[in-house]
Amino acid sequence: MASTEADSSNATTANTENATSKIIKIQSNDGQIFEIDQGVVEQSSTIKTLSDLMDVGEVPIPLPNVKASILGPIVEFCNHHKNDPKPEPLDDDDDDDPNKDIYEPKRSDDIIEWDQNFIKQFTVAEGTLFDIIMAANYLGIKTLLAVGCKTIANMVRGKSSSEVREMFNISYDPPGEGLNAPNAIEGQAGTVPTTQDANATGPSPQPDPMNQ
Amino acid sequence: MNRPNVHLLDLPNEMLFNILKKLDNVDVLHSLFGINNERLDSISREEIFSYTLNFTSNVHDTTIIDSMLGRFCNYILPRIHYNVKCLIVEAVSMERILLATPYPNLTELKIFNFQRDSSLHYFTGN
Numbered sequence: 001m002a003s004t005e006a007d008s009s010n011a012t013t014a015n016t017e018n019a020t021s022k023i024i025k026i027q028s029n030d031g032q033i034f035e036i037d038q039g040v041v042e043q044s045s046t047i048k049t050l051s052d053l054m055d056v057g058e059v060p061i062p063l064p065n066v067k068a069s070i071l072g073p074i075v076e077f078c079n080h081h082k083n084d085p086k087p088e089p090l091d092d093d094d095d096d097d098p099n100k101d102i103y104e105p106k107r108s109d110d111i112i113e114w115d116q117n118f119i120k121q122f123t124v125a126e127g128t129l130f131d132i133i134m135a136a137n138y139l140g141i142k143t144l145l146a147v148g149c150k151t152i153a154n155m156v157r158g159k160s161s162s163e164v165r166e167m168f169n170i171s172y173d174p175p176g177e178g179l180n181a182p183n184a185i186e187g188q189a190g191t192v193p194t195t196q197d198a199n200a201t202g203p204s205p206q207p208d209p210m211n212q
Numbered sequence: 213m214n215r216p217n218v219h220l221l222d223l224p225n226e227m228l229f230n231i232l233k234k235l236d237n238v239d240v241l242h243s244l245f246g247i248n249n250e251r252l253d254s255i256s257r258e259e260i261f262s263y264t265l266n267f268t269s270n271v272h273d274t275t276i277i278d279s280m281l282g283r284f285c286n287y288i289l290p291r292i293h294y295n296v297k298c299l300i301v302e303a304v305s306m307e308r309i310l311l312a313t314p315y316p317n318l319t320e321l322k323i324f325n326f327q328r329d330s331s332l333h334y335f336t337g338n
Contacts, residue, residue, distance in 0.1 A: 134218070137227060149230045149231045152220075152231045157235060157239050158243075171221075
């Protein structure tokens with residue numbers, strides 16, 4: 001009996017080690033191949049799905065939407081985080097939850113130091129910060145996606161619209177086009193009705209002081 | 213993702229919403245409302261960013277609130293007032309915010325730092 005239990009334990013350990021040490025290859029759209037282990041695979045729902053579907057063997061999994069200069073750091077990120085405890089699933093659609101504490105400030109200030117230093121290599125000016133966000137979204141790496149989105153949120157927080165426009169080089173819609181068009185109806189934007197409500201009793205909306 | 217100098221507006225709306233949901237609604241409106249870019253203006257006018265507006269100092273720095281209030285009361289609130297369902301305000305700025313525009317769909321009003329002696333007259337009419 002004891003030897004059977006020992007054999008079973010050894011077999012389980014061997015299987016675990018094999019799972020962790022299993023190496024697969026991924027390939028960026030510019031041809032560079034990276035080797036990753038199962039701990040990295042588990043963090044990317046896209047790679048996990050592809051590796052489950054494909055009998056990959058020695059054939060690298062192609063990732064046509066990610067270039068090497070982005071994929072390399074992503075592998076580094078996942079290698080750093082592969083021993084993290086598995087986070088509890090987040091319900092991103094809880095904005096309508098009546099029990100949600102609406103006093104709780106929305107958080108973007110909880111990026112750990114390593115991740116803060118990691119994300120600094122990507123910038124708005126070079127466009128690489130958006131590259132990493134889109135790559136994280138494509139690869140289904142929620143932790144990295146959260147870091148990228150929180151980083152941009154932190155850049156926006158407290159800035160006026162003119163500062164945001166300058167920071168992100170956002171195009172200015174010329175007068176007479178889009179929402180600036182003559183006789184543009186405000187209700188066309190989202191579901192906000194016209195402010196020229198016949199029943200409105202408040203003061204008339206004033207022009208934007210930030211754009212005068 | 214292969215193009216050089218990828219831009220913020222190259223992100224799909226799903227990603228932009230993901231980013232903006234990390235911000236308080238007042239921050240979203242302060243930074244994007246009236247930015248004079250049709251796409252971002254349209255996103256900032258979505259209902260979800262107007263349902264609940266928190267103007268209190270436990271969420272925003274006091275000096276930032278002071279600088280924001282003028283623009284909110286004169287420009288932003290009158291244009292989104294229809295969507296506002298919940299206001300969270302400080303007692304000192306409550307009157308200014310509530311008188312900025314009607315709020316036909318307001319169902320919740322939360323008042324922080326309510327001082328009975330200085331604020332009671334709002335409720336007694338004295």
